[in-house]
């Protein structure tokens with residue numbers, strides 16, 4: 005029998021990004037013994053890469069801003085497919101969550117009167133993003149990390165042990181969750197460092213594992229984003245919603261090839277950057293859809309005035325929600341007005357003095373200088389769409405973040421519903437904090453009620469066997485890198501930004517073939533820090549999540565937000581009432597239609613009737 | 626199609642290892658990390674390397690390239706000659722786990738020993754007011770991506786394992802400076818702490834740390850030197866010194882200079898008066914199969930285990946007490 009390290013915790017949080025850390029803080033503050041588990045080192049989770057900021061209607065820069073306006077923007081951005089209750093809670097609670105960070109030591113950029121400064125971002129009516137230059141994610145994660153350290157110091161003072169009540173298990177990957185009698189009983193995984201196995205016994209598990217972007221080749225996401233949380237939840241019997249909606253960020257780097265996909269923050273446009281095609285035309289004016297016509301400028305002059313006088317002018321179309329901008333760039337490149345590398349030009353150099361650019365966008369300046377040898381204060385950047393964020397995720401209860409399986413909670417990018425069919429920039433970081441806190445709170449309450457649980461020995465043994473299988477096959481099996489490459493190929497080409505019936509069907513067939521091959525994946529080498537083995541184990545998660553996306557994308561015969569069908573280019577009010585729910589039926593993904601919760605009348609009252617008419621069916625109105 | 630280049634990569638683990646030679650394809654615009662990834666995909670699937678963001682934002686991919694501490698994802702291949710051999714080795718200051726991956730726990734331990742931000746009393750969340758000019762100094766240090774290249778290069782610990790105990794390193798000097806310069810941090814003894822607890826005195830301002838910092842933080846000029854100067858001011862200016870001494874005395878109870886209580890090692894072996902043998906070591910509990918159930922922590926409660934065992938109920942029946950009152954010193958010395 006294999007040696008397994010065993011731990012017992014009240015609350016186990018899987019994921020050490022913004023959502024996971026915030027959940028862990030809350031669980032620990034509720035007095036629960038809490039474990040934080042992360043695939044990478046502490047403080048390096050994906051959240052560290054977020055640039056632009058965290059959206060919260062604090063009204064520091066424009067006092068007209070309040071939660072109602074934020075709620076409205078979020079619903080519009082998500083094309084009314086959002087879980088309205090999540091959007092409401094998010095808009096109401098985000099300011100408190102941001103202010104709380106200051107008491108943990110965060111240092112946001114300031115306004116003249118000493119408050120937290122806020123910046124403009126696509127889809128937000130007023131300047132709303134709390135930020136620190138263009139490294140807001142770093143500030144957020146470092147602040148939460150340091151808060152956890154400070155809680156550990158309190159525990160040390162009290163108990164003589166830093167890890168008495170909150171412990172971080174870094175470079176530890178969870179491969180299996182256990183469910184017995186319909187409720188969660190533990191989690192199983194391995195230490196990357198040693199390859200040793202570890203078992204966490206717990207009745208309350210919070211999934212905060214982030215997204216799925218590694219199934220795509222051109223992506224702003226890191227190796228961590230293999231959809232582990234999505235897949236783990238599915239395998240325990242929980243459900244996923246909205247998996248057809250993937251956000252392609254309009255501005256990723258396109259040159260040189262090795263950095264293709266790396267993000268160019270939206271703040272470049274928020275601070276005045278404009279998009280041009282190779283003919284020098286500022287093309288976004290041609291792509292303002294009807295539903296947004298009223299809020300966006302029609303001439304360059306009006307758009308330019310907006311930066312200094314937002315009250316009397318409409319905003320520039322470069323700041324349309326991401327799905328619109330990404331599609332526009334895609335069309336320009338297709339029409340032959342793109343650069344050789346397949347992008348368009350993003351120009352800030354001619355719009356701001358060099359000094360200002362370096363000050364406001366330091367890490368973009370740095371990134372282009374070091375990686376592409378381009379000085380953005382002198383030359384335009386070459387940009388194109390990149391796979392960025394998954395709106396879909398685990399179906400949760402809005403107030404408690406509880407998933408369909410007792411004891412399972414989810415927060416952050418891995419959960420679904422909050423952002424509907426498209427996420428507004430900046431709404432993720434605030435989402436992490438708002439729902440991370442709620443997840444921690446309710447997981448702690450659940451642990452209080454249930455006490456502790458233990459998975460059965462047989463289940464643990466099965467998990468060990470699954471984990472060791474690729475090593476046993478060694479070189480005789482399929483190469484994990486090749487399989488990964490093929491998966492990225494399928495998803496990028498057949499389930500990409502613009503989708504078609506035939507291609508989606510083909511993708512489903514090819515994913516099924518790939519699934520059989522993934523079962524035979526083999527790796528050489530030992531268990532100690534063996535990246536080939538790690539990838540081999542991640543593959544099955546990526547595959548099941550990709551299957552969800554492909555099937556849901558085929559089913560939804562309309563275009564909305566992060567899902568564009570060439571054969572159904574219009575938004576269809578009938579589809580607005582439907583969520584596609586994925587669950588696991590044996591090994592295959594089952595898809596079901598489920599009605600959306602109906603918005604309360606007072607929230608509906610926040611919109612003009614004419615606007616609602618663009619989204620809703622006649623009988624709903 | 627790219628050109629073939631010669632790479633030498635250190636492979637091995639804590640038991641030893643060596644440089645291995647590879648011929649590998651390199652394309653235009655690639656960075657060293659891309660080449661390492663190509664090696665993984667084509668020649669050595671189990672080559673261990675850390676990375677996350679591939680954009681110089683997470684500080685995971687620290688390694689030594691041709692002997693220089695660098696981020697693998699920010700070192701462009703075009704900075705080398707076509708014919709030049711590129712040698713990649715793990716960080717030297719930290720113990721190797723495998724190949725290019727080292728154990729950087731030292732840094733997380735030092736982070737814990739540094740007292741956290743102390744929120745100002747009586748200022749509610751949302752009421753924090755600070756001017757941009759005042760936060761900017763600390764913001765420079767908060768750019769740190771914790772790549773630990775500065776820790777790796779610092780000669781105080783690079784080849785001196787024995788100094789690691791007393792020396793926190795440049796990464797944590799800037800953290801101390803950051804808190805010292807934070808407009809609202811409630812502690813006023815950050816500099817003294819840096820001297821007393823972090824080993825700031827070991828630093829002789831060689832500036833190697835500043836040189837390697839990928840975030841271009843002016844570690845020495847903006848953090849270490851100001852911290853040292855003011856510590857010197859306070860320690861040797863007789864008036865300030867006296868003033869602080871007096872101030873400290875009457876505040877001593879509420880405001881101990883030492884932030885975190887020191888590990889209890891010293892207390893444990895001081896004068897035991899128990900006059901009896903310690904408890905007999907207990908046999909490890911075995912499972913039904915007669916083997917060890919491997920468990921590190923099987924406690925059923927929050928917080929650290931009780932030193933008396935978690936199944937002990939207090940008060941103990943007096944006949945079970947193992948305590949004897951110490952007899953007065955007999956005078957035959959120690």
Ligand SMILES: Cc1cc2nc3c(=O)[nH]c(=O)nc-3n(C[C@H](O)[C@H](O)[C@H](O)COP(=O)(O)OP(=O)(O)OC[C@H]3O[C@@H](n4cnc5c(N)ncnc54)[C@H](O)[C@@H]3O)c2cc1C
Nearest residue numbers: 019020021023043050051054056178214416417430432433
């Ligand atoms: C380049 C970039 C820029 C962005 N900019 C912005 C922005 O400006 N504003 C904004 O609001 N949003 C932004 N986003 C989106 C936002 O950063 C992410 O959606 C968010 O950080 C996700 O946080 P999270 O807490 O859900 O997960 P993450 O921070 O991704 O953390 C996931 C954690 O789960 C762990 N994990 C995963 N699987 C396992 C497993 N099997 N076992 C154990 N641990 C596991 C990982 O190690 C990691 O610790 C950006 C994203 C990118 C990529």
Ligand code: SF4
Nearest residue numbers: 779828830831832834
């Ligand atoms: S300046 Fe000080 S901290 Fe920096 S490398 Fe030199 S000795 Fe180390």
Ligand code: SF4
Nearest residue numbers: 769770772773775838
């Ligand atoms: S100070 Fe610079 S070199 Fe040191 S850890 Fe931070 S970013 Fe890295």
Ligand code: FES
Nearest residue numbers: 678679684686698
């Ligand atoms: S991979 Fe993040 S800094 Fe290099």
